[in-house]
Amino acid sequence: MQYCSLGSTCFTVSRLCFGSLTLGYLGANLPLLQGAALLREALELGVNFIDTAQYYANYNYIRRALQGWSCDVVIAAKTYARDEAGIIAAIEEARHELNREQIEVFLLHEEAGGGAMQADLPALECLHQAKARGLIGAVGISTHSAEAAGLAARLPEVEVIHPLINQRGIGIIGGGLADMIEALELAKTQGKAIYGMKAIGGGSLISEAEKHLQWAFSRPYLDAVAVGMRQKSELITNIAWLMGQDSSEGNRIANIPRQLRLEPGNVCTACGCCTGRCSQQALIIAEGRLQWQQEKCLLCGYCIPACPHFYLSIV
Numbered sequence: 482m483q484y485c486s487l488g489s490t491c492f493t494v495s496r497l498c499f500g501s502l503t504l505g506y507l508g509a510n511l512p513l514l515q516g517a518a519l520l521r522e523a524l525e526l527g528v529n530f531i532d533t534a535q536y537y538a539n540y541n542y543i544r545r546a547l548q549g550w551s552c553d554v555v556i557a558a559k560t561y562a563r564d565e566a567g568i569i570a571a572i573e574e575a576r577h578e579l580n581r582e583q584i585e586v587f588l589l590h591e592e593a594g595g596g597a598m599q600a601d602l603p604a605l606e607c608l609h610q611a612k613a614r615g616l617i618g619a620v621g622i623s624t625h626s627a628e629a630a631g632l633a634a635r636l637p638e639v640e641v642i643h644p645l646i647n648q649r650g651i652g653i654i655g656g657g658l659a660d661m662i663e664a665l666e667l668a669k670t671q672g673k674a675i676y677g678m679k680a681i682g683g684g685s686l687i688s689e690a691e692k693h694l695q696w697a698f699s700r701p702y703l704d705a706v707a708v709g710m711r712q713k714s715e716l717i718t719n720i721a722w723l724m725g726q727d728s729s730e731g732n733r734i735a736n737i738p739r740q741l742r743l744e745p746g747n748v749c750t751a752c753g754c755c756t757g758r759c760s761q762q763a764l765i766i767a768e769g770r771l772q773w774q775q776e777k778c779l780l781c782g783y784c785i786p787a788c789p790h791f792y793l794s795i796v
Contacts, residue, residue, distance in 0.1 A: 482527030483723060487704050488674025490619045490640060492555045492585055494530035496698060496705045497723050498676055499523050501531055503709035505539035507782030511711065517545035523716055524550055530676070532643070532707040534559035534590055535571050536783070540578035547580070557586035557643065557676070559623055563604045572611050586641050586674075587617040591760065594628030594655040598636070605638040619674065625760055627656030627664055634668035641674040645779075646703070648696045651682040652761055652779045662702075669702040676705040683779030694722050741773050741780065758787035 483496040502508050504516040511519070520531070520542060531543060533556065547554060556579060560571035575584050589604055608620040621641025622633055633639040644665060650658030665675055680697035681690050697706045710716050721727065741763075749771045756764045756771075763778035764771060 482720065484529075485704050487530075487555065487586075487619075487676070488641065489672035490586075490674050492618065492674075493553075494555050494676075494705050495528045497528055497719055498530040498532050498557075498705045498707040499528050500678065500707035500709040501533045501539055501543060502537050502782065503711045504542045505537055507537055507539075507785055508709060509711040511542075513541060513545060516542040519710065519713060519716065520546035521550070522713060523710070524552070524554065526716070526720060528716075528720075529553060530555045530557070530705055530707075532557045532676070532678075533575075535574060536561060536590060540575065544579050555585045556581070557588060557641070558584050559588040559590035559643075561590045563589070563601055565603075565607050568604060568607045569611070572616055576616065583615060583618055585618040586621065587611070587619070588621045588623045588641065588643055590623055592622040592624040592626070592629045592633070594624075594626040594632060598629055598632045602638065605636075609638065621674070623678070625652055626654050627660035629655060630661055630668065631656075631664035634664050634671055634673060639673065641676075642668055643676055643678060643707070645679045646677040646697065646700070647680050647682050647686065648693050649682065649686065651685060652679055654760065665700075665702040675703055676707055677703045678707045679779055679781075680706050680708065683781055685776075685778070685780070691722050694719065695725075698723050741775075741778060741784075755784040755787045758784050 487494045558575045562568045562571050611617050619640045623643035625645040630644045633642050645652050653661050681693050686693045708719050751766050761777045763774045
């Protein structure tokens with residue numbers, strides 16, 4: 482396993498970060514013991530960096546995987562809360578559900594650019610107050626926006642940036658791939674910790690997964706890359722690719738199809754709840770029905786809990 486310092490923080494992390502969204506109901510919805518066992522296997526193979534979020538509702542997998550584990554683990558959690566009460570509640574929920582005194586990294590989830598960043602300065606200050614109390618170890622943001630990443634690079638309040646970044650620029654908003662790279666290169670000069678997400682475009686680049694993951698792993702401005710994994714073969718393959726090695730499972734993994742679907746037998750009411758949750762505008766209401774624009778979709782699963790009737794799933 483390869484390790485590096487997470488920016489100017491005090492944490493040392495594996496360059497492969499376990500993106501845990503895929504474990505729970507936003508992803509593969511694995512049985513608790515199966516998902517925890519996969520995560521535990523990752524720990525045993527040297528992965529010591531786990532990305533999660535309040536929205537993922539999957540702390541139970543991580544808590545179970547960490548039972549009896551004595552080596553250092555760095556957990557990055559996120560919240561959509563922006564008010565003081567909501568942020569404090571989110572931190573306490575993570576500490577309680579993960580059975581940890583401190584959450585190593587805590588982020589404002591899916592930060593937008595422009596005025597939104599300025600409006601969220603009090604939220605960042607709230608996180609820094611929690612850091613001063615020892616409840617969290619580092620403060621930052623996650624974002625799909627090149628503009629937000631550029632602003633975060635210049636803000637001393639932001640210590641960690643978790644950006645969407647892949648070789649094709651799929652899913653980047655508020656600018657393009659060149660803008661995102663420029664922002665992250667600047668952030669690195671400022672000592673920011675940076676770990677990327679969506680290196681294979683949420684599965685849309687899976688047919689060339691090795692190429693795109695190795696591109697991400699080779700970026701000098703990325704301390705680590707968060708990758709979602711649903712089975713042991715994916716874990717073994719991703720570690721091999723990180724280390725520049727071949728994997729016998731690579732071709733099979735590259736051919737795993739993924740898509741968003743309406744659950745069979747359910748009749749969508751076209752209420753629009755899911756479309757409002759999709760930052761990529763991959764879901765639209767047209768001609769009175771829900772339509773999925775696959776070329777825009779990151780398969781992040783964020784639309785799934787937005788549906789009041791649980792019509793959506795990723796298969």
